[in-house]
Amino acid sequence: MNFDYDLFVIGGGSGGVRAARVAAADHGAKVGLAEESRMGGTCVIRGCVPKKLMVFASSYPAAVEEARAYGWNASAGAFDWPMFRGKLEAELDRLEGAYRKTLLNAGVTIHDCRAVLEDAHTVKLSTGETVTAKHILVATGGWPFVPEFPGSELALTSNDMFHLEKLPKRLLVVGGGYIACEFAGIFNGLGVEVTQYYRGAQILRGFDDEARGHVAEAMRARGIEIHCGTEVMEMERAGEGVKVTATDGKDRTFDAVLYATGRVPNSHGLGLEALGVKLGRRGEIVVDGHSQTAVPSIYAVGDVTDRINLTPVAIREGHAFADTVFGGKVVAADHELVASAVFTQPELGSVGLSEEEARDREPIEVYSAAFRPMRSLFAGQEERVLMKLIVSQDSRKVLGCHIVAPEAGEMIQLAAIAIKMGATKEDFDRTVAVHPTMGEELVTLRRPVRKA
Structure with a gap:
C-alpha cells in the first residue's frame, strides 16, 4: 500500500518534534506533523521555559536585599509586569519560530490543525483533509486537571499564569506538587501575598521527606502561608475577587486562585480506544519499552504515556522511537536514574x-x-x-x-x-x-x- 507519509506525528511538543526531525533529517523518512495549538508544546509555550524565566524575574528582590548586606546602596523599585509579560511573549514567539524552522529545514510537512485517528494508518485533520501514514506517533502531552466542585470554573491553571493582565495582590495556590510550589515561590518573589492549600500532610509528595520538609520550611520563611491537610470546598465570586471556603472551616478571599493539582494525559477524543489502543486509568496511552501501543502501527511518547513526565525524557523517547523504526537499530529510552x-x-x-x-x-x-x-x-x-x-x-x-x-x-x-x-x-x-x-x-x- 502506498502511504502519504512514512510517519505522521500528532503533537508538536518536545517529543513529537524530536521524533519528526530525526526520522526525516537523519533517516530520510517522509514525515508530516499536526499541531492544533502552538509549536513547542507545554515545555516551550506554557511550562518549563516561561516558568524558568518567571523564576529568574522573581529572584531579583531577594538579590537586591542581599546586595545591600554586601555594601551596595541598592533598591528594587517596582516590578513592571506588563513590560516583562511582553518580553516573555516575544521570547515564546521566537522559540516557536525556531521549532517550526527546525522542522521545515528537516523536510517535515507541518499541518497547523487538530488531528484524530480514523484507523491504524489514517489521520483526519480538522481542515477536512485525510492523510495516511505507515506509522503514526501520538505525542499530545498532558493538560492541567481541575476537579469539579461548586465554583471550580473560577480557577486558573498553570496555562493562564503567564498571560495575566495584572498581578494579583492575593493569590491562592491549590496543590502541593512541583508546579504548585514553583508558582507559589514565583509570585511570592514578585511581591504577591501567597497562600497555598494542599490536602496532604506535606508538600512535594514523592520526593525525599527530609528534602521536601526543608523546602517547605524555606517557603514559609519567605512568607508563603502553607496550609497542609486543607482542601477547597467551594468558591464564589466576591466583587473582583474569589471567596474560598476550605475544609479548615475558614472563608478567605483572594484576587485569583491557581489550581495546580496535577496534569492528565491529553488523549481524549483522538479515536484511540476505538482502534484498540489501550488507555490506562488516568487516560495514559499504554506502550511497551519501545513506545509501541497494542496497535503495531501506532506509537506514543511523552507525557501522554505518563511514564516520566519530563521534557528531556520525552525527547529521549522520541529520538529512540525514530532510531528504532526508521534507523535500523533497536533503541529503548532509559528511564532509570533520571534526575x-x-x-x-x-x-x-x-x-x-x-x-x-x-x-x-x-x-x-x-x-x-x-x-x-x-x-x-x-x-x-x-x-x-x-x-x-x-x-x-x-x-x-x-x-x-x-x-x-x-x-x-x-x-x-x-x-x-x-x-x-x-x-x-x-x-x-x-x-x-x-x-x-x-x-x-x-x-x-x-x-x-x-x-x-
Missing part, C-alpha cells in the same frame, strides 16, 4: 532513590548536612541548604542524592552523571573538594547520620 529539579526558592535537585524508598529495599546509610552557606551567612540570612546522599550498605553505591540549595538544578545534573555510572560513596570520598563551594559538602560527608 529532576524543582525550581522553588531555594531549588530542590534529586536523582535516584529517596531515603524512604531506599530503606524499603535494602539496608542503607544516610549522609547529610544542613548548613548556612557562606554567601547567605555573610548577608545575615537564616536560610540553610541541604546536601544528602543515600548509600547502599552492601554495594556502597550511591543510591540517591538530594540537594536543597540555590542552583541545586545545576549541581544535581553533574551528580547524576556519577550516580548513573554507579559511583560508590568511596568514589565521592576520593574526589577532592572544590573550595569554597556548597557542592564540596557532597565529597566531605564522612560519617553517616543514621542507618536504616
Whole structure:
C-alpha cells in the first residue's frame, strides 16, 4: 500500500518534534506533523521555559536585599509586569519560530490543525483533509486537571499564569506538587501575598521527606502561608475577587486562585480506544519499552504515556522511537536514574532513590548536612541548604542524592552523571573538594547520620 507519509506525528511538543526531525533529517523518512495549538508544546509555550524565566524575574528582590548586606546602596523599585509579560511573549514567539524552522529545514510537512485517528494508518485533520501514514506517533502531552466542585470554573491553571493582565495582590495556590510550589515561590518573589492549600500532610509528595520538609520550611520563611491537610470546598465570586471556603472551616478571599493539582494525559477524543489502543486509568496511552501501543502501527511518547513526565525524557523517547523504526537499530529510552529539579526558592535537585524508598529495599546509610552557606551567612540570612546522599550498605553505591540549595538544578545534573555510572560513596570520598563551594559538602560527608 502506498502511504502519504512514512510517519505522521500528532503533537508538536518536545517529543513529537524530536521524533519528526530525526526520522526525516537523519533517516530520510517522509514525515508530516499536526499541531492544533502552538509549536513547542507545554515545555516551550506554557511550562518549563516561561516558568524558568518567571523564576529568574522573581529572584531579583531577594538579590537586591542581599546586595545591600554586601555594601551596595541598592533598591528594587517596582516590578513592571506588563513590560516583562511582553518580553516573555516575544521570547515564546521566537522559540516557536525556531521549532517550526527546525522542522521545515528537516523536510517535515507541518499541518497547523487538530488531528484524530480514523484507523491504524489514517489521520483526519480538522481542515477536512485525510492523510495516511505507515506509522503514526501520538505525542499530545498532558493538560492541567481541575476537579469539579461548586465554583471550580473560577480557577486558573498553570496555562493562564503567564498571560495575566495584572498581578494579583492575593493569590491562592491549590496543590502541593512541583508546579504548585514553583508558582507559589514565583509570585511570592514578585511581591504577591501567597497562600497555598494542599490536602496532604506535606508538600512535594514523592520526593525525599527530609528534602521536601526543608523546602517547605524555606517557603514559609519567605512568607508563603502553607496550609497542609486543607482542601477547597467551594468558591464564589466576591466583587473582583474569589471567596474560598476550605475544609479548615475558614472563608478567605483572594484576587485569583491557581489550581495546580496535577496534569492528565491529553488523549481524549483522538479515536484511540476505538482502534484498540489501550488507555490506562488516568487516560495514559499504554506502550511497551519501545513506545509501541497494542496497535503495531501506532506509537506514543511523552507525557501522554505518563511514564516520566519530563521534557528531556520525552525527547529521549522520541529520538529512540525514530532510531528504532526508521534507523535500523533497536533503541529503548532509559528511564532509570533520571534526575529532576524543582525550581522553588531555594531549588530542590534529586536523582535516584529517596531515603524512604531506599530503606524499603535494602539496608542503607544516610549522609547529610544542613548548613548556612557562606554567601547567605555573610548577608545575615537564616536560610540553610541541604546536601544528602543515600548509600547502599552492601554495594556502597550511591543510591540517591538530594540537594536543597540555590542552583541545586545545576549541581544535581553533574551528580547524576556519577550516580548513573554507579559511583560508590568511596568514589565521592576520593574526589577532592572544590573550595569554597556548597557542592564540596557532597565529597566531605564522612560519617553517616543514621542507618536504616
